Amino acid sequence: MERLLEQIINGLQLGFVYALIALGYTMVYGIIKLINFAHGDVFMIGAFIGYFAYTFWGFSLWGAVLIAMILCAVLGVLIERIAYRPLRYAPRIAALISALGVSLFLEYFCSLKFVFGPNFRVVQPPVKQIHWNLGGIPITNIQIIIVAVVILLLLVLQYLVYRTKIGTAMRAVSFDHDAARLMGINVDFIIAFTFALGSALAAAGGVLYTLAYPQIHPFMGIMPGLKAFTAAVLGGIGIIPGAVLGSLIMGQVETLTAAYLTSQMRDAIAFLILIIVLLVRPSGILGRGGPEKV
Amino acid sequence: MLEVKDLEVFYGSIQALHRISFKINEGEIVTLIGANGAGKSTTLRTISGLVRPRSGKVVFRGTDITQVPAHTIVRMGIAQVPEGRRIFSNLTVLENLLMGAYTRNNKQEVEENLERVFKSFPRLKERIKQLAGTLSGGEQQMLAMGRSLMSRPSLLLLDEPSMGLSPIMVEEIFEIIKNINHEGTTVLLVEQNAFMALQIAHRAYVLETGRIVLEGPAKEVRDNPRVRTAYLGELAFVS
Ligand SMILES: Nc1ncnc2c1ncn2[C@@H]1O[C@H](COP(=O)(O)OP(=O)(O)O)[C@@H](O)[C@H]1O
Ligand SMILES: [Mg+2]
Numbered sequence: 001m002e003r004l005l006e007q008i009i010n011g012l013q014l015g016f017v018y019a020l021i022a023l024g025y026t027m028v029y030g031i032i033k034l035i036n037f038a039h040g041d042v043f044m045i046g047a048f049i050g051y052f053a054y055t056f057w058g059f060s061l062w063g064a065v066l067i068a069m070i071l072c073a074v075l076g077v078l079i080e081r082i083a084y085r086p087l088r089y090a091p092r093i094a095a096l097i098s099a100l101g102v103s104l105f106l107e108y109f110c111s112l113k114f115v116f117g118p119n120f121r122v123v124q125p126p127v128k129q130i131h132w133n134l135g136g137i138p139i140t141n142i143q144i145i146i147v148a149v150v151i152l153l154l155l156v157l158q159y160l161v162y163r164t165k166i167g168t169a170m171r172a173v174s175f176d177h178d179a180a181r182l183m184g185i186n187v188d189f190i191i192a193f194t195f196a197l198g199s200a201l202a203a204a205g206g207v208l209y210t211l212a213y214p215q216i217h218p219f220m221g222i223m224p225g226l227k228a229f230t231a232a233v234l235g236g237i238g239i240i241p242g243a244v245l246g247s248l249i250m251g252q253v254e255t256l257t258a259a260y261l262t263s264q265m266r267d268a269i270a271f272l273i274l275i276i277v278l279l280v281r282p283s284g285i286l287g288r289g290g291p292e293k294v
Numbered sequence: 295m296l297e298v299k300d301l302e303v304f305y306g307s308i309q310a311l312h313r314i315s316f317k318i319n320e321g322e323i324v325t326l327i328g329a330n331g332a333g334k335s336t337t338l339r340t341i342s343g344l345v346r347p348r349s350g351k352v353v354f355r356g357t358d359i360t361q362v363p364a365h366t367i368v369r370m371g372i373a374q375v376p377e378g379r380r381i382f383s384n385l386t387v388l389e390n391l392l393m394g395a396y397t398r399n400n401k402q403e404v405e406e407n408l409e410r411v412f413k414s415f416p417r418l419k420e421r422i423k424q425l426a427g428t429l430s431g432g433e434q435q436m437l438a439m440g441r442s443l444m445s446r447p448s449l450l451l452l453d454e455p456s457m458g459l460s461p462i463m464v465e466e467i468f469e470i471i472k473n474i475n476h477e478g479t480t481v482l483l484v485e486q487n488a489f490m491a492l493q494i495a496h497r498a499y500v501l502e503t504g505r506i507v508l509e510g511p512a513k514e515v516r517d518n519p520r521v522r523t524a525y526l527g528e529l530a531f532v533s
Contacts, residue, residue: 046491165392172382172393178344184368184397244411 006138007259008252010129013212015251016150021228022077022235022243023157024198030174030238031194032088037099038079039202040225041106046072046203047216048116051179054126061126065149065207069200076199077192085188110218122194123214146208152203154244157197161240170194174238223267227254228275245285295320295480296341296372298447301350303336310336312504313350318449323471323481325491325512327525328501334484335377337501339449341366341482342374354449369397373447377454377484379438383427387418390426390437394444404444414470432463439470449480456487468494473486488525492516500525 021043028036046068052065069111083102109116114169126189130141146152173190180187209224210216231250235242250270258266296318303311310333328334339345341352343364352360359367373394381413382390391411395404412419415436421429426437435455441476442450456464464487472494473483485491492498498515500508509514515521 074341087325165396168385168389168393169385169396171389175382175384176380179376179382180393181344182368182374182376182380183393183441184341184365185393186365 002136002138003259004083005136007255009137009139009143011252011255012248013251015231015248016147016253017205017209017212018224018228018231018245019247020153020201020252021224022232022247023240024202025229025232026235026237026240027170027194027198029232031170031191032084033092034084034095035229036079036084036195036198037096037097037225038083038102038106040200040221040223040228041103041110041253042072042079042199042221043206043209043224043228044216044221045075045110045175045209046199046206046220047220048110048206049203050207050211051121051123051216055124059212060206061145063205064126068203068207072203073196073200076195078172079199080195081193085191106250107218107222111229116218118218120215120217122233123210125211127211142211145204146212149204149208153201155177157201157240159277160197166190166193209223227267227270230270230277234277234284235273236287239284239286242286249292295483296356297353298337298341299353301337301340301349301352302348303333303340303345304348310504311340311347314501314506314533315350316468316499316509318482320397320480321355321475322497323475323480323483323495325483325485325488325498326501327485327488327491327498329524330455330486331503331532332501333504334371334454334501336504338453338484340378342372346384351378366399368445369448371446371448372451373442373445373449374451375438375442375453375455377457379434380432381426381429381437382484383425385426386422387424387426387429387437388422390441391418391422391444394441397445407444407446409442414443415471416516417438431458432466435459435463435467435468439467439474443474443479447479449482450474451484453484454486455483456485458492464490488521492526493520 014105018047024039025036028034038294046129049068049071050064053067059067079102083098087098110116127142127145130250132139161170169180169185169190173185173187177187227250228247231246232243234249235246253269254266255274257269299315300313302309302313314337319489326334336345340347343362347360351358354370354372359370382393385393391408395407398404417433418436418440426434428480429437439455455467459467468490471481471483479507483491483495490513490514498510498512499506500515502522508521509519
């Protein structure tokens with residue numbers, strides 16, 4: 001029982017990190033109908049920036065999260081500007097290929113010796129792990145930090161998207177670009193803003209990830225990226241609450257598979273889910289008639 | 295107020311507009327009538343900056359706006375109610391209206407505009423919290439018009455506002471267009487419903503396969519035999 005509880009909490013932690021990545025996939029898809037395959041690599045770069053910030057640049061954990069978010073927001077805007085905007089009205093496949101190209105470029109560029117280098121690095125998180133037992137629930141301070149920060153960011157995002165002018169404009173653009181233009185909305189700016197937002201969230205996810213899984217390398221974004229993408233599809237791509245729901249499910253499935261079946265299966269299960277969702281319910285759990293999309 | 299000069303627009307290799315020219319004076323209702331596919335929507339989309347012409351010019355109040363981005367053109371005072379309304383069904387009625395005021399940063403002014411729109415369209419006020427997609431066709435047209443008025447345009451472009459509406463609803467919409475014009479907004483009205491459009495317009499242009507084939511005061515255009523047969527549904531006398 002204790003073990004199951006522990007696994008569920010581990011799954012929750014993982015699911016919340018996936019949620020931060022999945023939101024970027026879903027928001028970008030919602031607004032330009034593009035799967036930004038480079039998004040997992042933004043997560044990776046966020047993890048590295050955070051690591052540098054708290055290890056070498058003297059930042060606290062919060063400072064590291066913040067600086068990773070800011071730099072990755074800029075990176076996200078650059079990626080959109082260079083790799084996607086010129087192809088915005090080209091056939092969908094062109095942008096998709098461009099996305100794969102950006103992803104590979106970031107991975108191999110970051111592997112260069114004078115960038116991050118190709119090797120694994122073991123991270124010394126700025127927070128020491130402490131185990132607690134809260135009324136029979138085994139939990140660590142890091143798990144609490146991760147879940148708390150993610151929930152805080154989700155609340156901020158919710159407020160931004162549903163309560164502010166720019167958030168309303170994001171939803172308007174996601175529904176109809178030309179109609180949004182006729183309102184005086186600068187659609188290019190809103191799209192860039194969406195990339196900035198999604199990338200910043202992924203960066204925060206990257207830094208938090210290093211607290212729980214203190215090992216980083218230039219290809220570390222691939223698996224979490226694919227799983228978060230699967231989670232976004234599972235919840236209903238383009239739907240913000242769907243990304244969170246899908247991620248929480250993914251987190252549980254993955255941890256429970258690893259704990260009770262076999263840890264070699266954990267990645268395979270993720271893709272099995274993707275295939276089943278695509279076959280049975282391609283619009284996802286909350287898709288069609290569910291909450292509005294962005 | 296607005297001058298369109300020798301506009302040529304292509305979609306790929308298809309030419310949609312062949313050097314069309316026309317003018318709109320301050321305070322007028324001008325109508326652009328023509329059959330389906332004549333190029334009416336293309337004309338409006340070009341004025342609004344959604345489509346770029348291959349050649350020709352659009353001049354608004356002395357400024358060449360041919361290359362100005364669409365979102366800036368709204369700021370300059372031209373709003374468009376597009377064909378098919380294109381309301382944001384995923385937003386509430388109020389959010390739709392606030393998007394119409396996107397270019398306006400003064401909160402108090404936006405509040406005043408909202409009140410003005412609710413005065414013209416009282417039905418929208420009862421539904422502000424509702425998702426726009428749940429409105430009836432007539433209400434959606436009202437929302438689309440109210441939304442465009444939220445930017446306080448000096449020139450309003452209307453693309454087939456009567457499309458898909460019941461005759462009573464059409465009467466109501468045209469009444470509102472007249473009122474909007476009385477209150478000082480210049481109107482360019484695109485219609486397939488030529489009969490109604492010619493009743494409220496001051497001047498008219500007739501567009502046929504991308505060319506302006508006839509222009510003049512609305513009364514004269516209405517009495518033109520060719521217009522009567524082609525657009526007003528009267529039988530031609532064949533001798
Ligand atoms: N997006 C488009 N791509 C290609 N051709 C188009 C497009 N939009 C309109 N057209 C063509 O341009 C011509 C004019 O269309 P349009 O301006 O919509 O006419 P109207 O509004 O008078 O019905 C038509 O022949 C139409 O098929
Ligand atoms: Mg049309």
